Amino acid sequence: MGVANRLDLTLRLVQGADRISVSELSQRLGVSEMTVRRDLDALERQGLVRRVHGGAVATRAREEGSGFAAREPWQAATKDRLGAAVAALVEPGSRVLLDAGTTTVHVAEHLAARAPLTVAVLSLQAATRLADRPGIDLLIVGGRSRPGEHSFVGPLALRTLESLAFDRFVMSIGGVHAEHGWSEFSLDDAAVKQAGLAQAAATVAVADATKLGVRAFSQVAELGAVDTFVTDAAAADDATHPAGPRTLQALREAGVDTLLA
Incomplete structure (x- = not known):
């Protein structure tokens, strides 16, 4: 296991427990306690955990209460792997709507390899990653930029989306729940995602495994509104994500293709 992936898993294990010891992390990860201490x-230093005697506790803010910059370091290696997997599903020559979010920024990084593409983006961060990339015809949807997120929302963004048609919508998501479907923490973000779903021939949702079993504030759509869901392999591990296997099964029963990256 590479260092970045080990850090991701360490953080996942800390986040999933009220408190976890160095010795337990050592056993779960198959590395020495010295390595665990160094990783913690x-x-x-990134502000993601707090060391306590003999172990650590998580300090990450809840998703709805933290901005893009605070969430960006969380599971960066996992999100990059997801980004590569999603980009591989995009056919050259496609018209793509790329959602806002920390994971979709990684999708943007990998889309250049799928050129030529027309890509409409819903965030300033994605626009920066794709600007001046050969073979990428970049469209910025516009609208109001949400403070702290730099995602485009509001009536102007919705009117722009309603005037366009896409082959594929790459949708990030705040939560996916077996009974309650796809949901977001922000009403504005939920409205933009609903417009994207309506204007795309197919939708790929992408999220790390921590989003499985989560019911956020505003429902976006039922499970079956999405064609493909890409998440990381830890979603199938009920030891670290108790709601993961059940949510994946519900998605499959709803006709959603699931890809574990």
């Missing part, structure tokens, strides 16, 4: 020190 690195995560603490």
Whole structure:
């Protein structure tokens, strides 16, 4: 296991427990306690965990209460893997709507390899990643930029989306729940996603495994509104994500293709 992936898993294990010991992390990860301490020190410097006697506790803010910059370091290696997997599903020559979010920024990084593409983006971060990339015809949807997120929302964004048609919508999501479907923490973000779903021939949703079993504030759509869901392999591990296997099964029963990256 590479260092970045080990850090991701360490953080996932800390986040999933009220408190976890160095010895337990060592056993779960198959590395020495010295390595665990070094990894916890690195995560603490990023503000993602807090060291306590004999172990660590998570300090990550709840998703709905933290901005893009605060969430960006969370599981960066996992999100990059997801980004590559989603980009591989995009056919050259497609018209793509790319949602806002920390994971879709990684999708943007990998889309250049799928050129030529027309890509409409819903965030300033994605626009920056794709600007001046050869073979990428970049469209910025516009609208109001949400403070802290730099995602485009509001009536102007909705009117722009309603005037366009896409082959594929790459949708990030705040939560996916077996009974309650796809949901978001922001009403504005939920409205933009609903417009994207309506204007795309197919939709790929992407999220790391921590989003499975989560019911956020505003429902976006029923499970079956999405064609493909890409998440990381940890979603199938009920030891770290108790709601993961059940949510994946519900998605499959709803006709959603699931891809574990």
